[in-house]
Amino acid sequence: MTPLPHQHPPMPRDDLGYGAEEEEEEQKKSGASQGAKRRFDEFECPSCTAYNPVGDGFGNTDELVCNYCGVSFTALVDDEGRLKMKES
Ligand SMILES: [Zn+2]
Numbered sequence: 001m002t003p004l005p006h007q008h009p010p011m012p013r014d015d016l017g018y019g020a021e022e023e024e025e026e027q028k029k030s031g032a033s034q035g036a037k038r039r040f041d042e043f044e045c046p047s048c049t050a051y052n053p054v055g056d057g058f059g060n061t062d063e064l065v066c067n068y069c070g071v072s073f074t075a076l077v078d079d080e081g082r083l084k085m086k087e088s
Contacts, residue, residue: 031081032080032081032082033081034081035077035078035079035080035081036060036077036078036079036081037059037060037077038059038060038077038081038083039057039058039059040054040057040058040059040075040077040083041053041054041055041057041058042054043058043064043073043075043083043085045066045068045069045071045073045085046073046085046087047066047069047071047087048066048068048069048071050066050067050068050069052064052066052067052068058075059075059077060075060076060077061074061075061076062074062075063075063088064085071087072087072088073085073086073087073088074086074088
């Protein structure tokens with residue numbers, strides 16, 4: 001995970017009093033708000049409970065193989081950014 005510097009999108013803003021922009025910024029701060037687009041860099045094998053770091057990271061529908069027991073899984077990330085592992 002690379003921390004991003006705080007930045008505003010390079011678009012001209014007209015102050016019409018909308019709160020939508022701020023709300024959006026707020027949601028970006030928590031991983032859960034990324035929903036199904038959330039990325040992970042580790043998973044716990046549901047079969048043998050081994051902890052597997054994933055160097056390149058992974059996200060929804062990515063294939064994963066446990067380094068310890070060799071079982072393969074499909075990563076499923078739901079709308080709330082929760083990771084589920086489905087044996088494939
Ligand atoms: Zn395993």
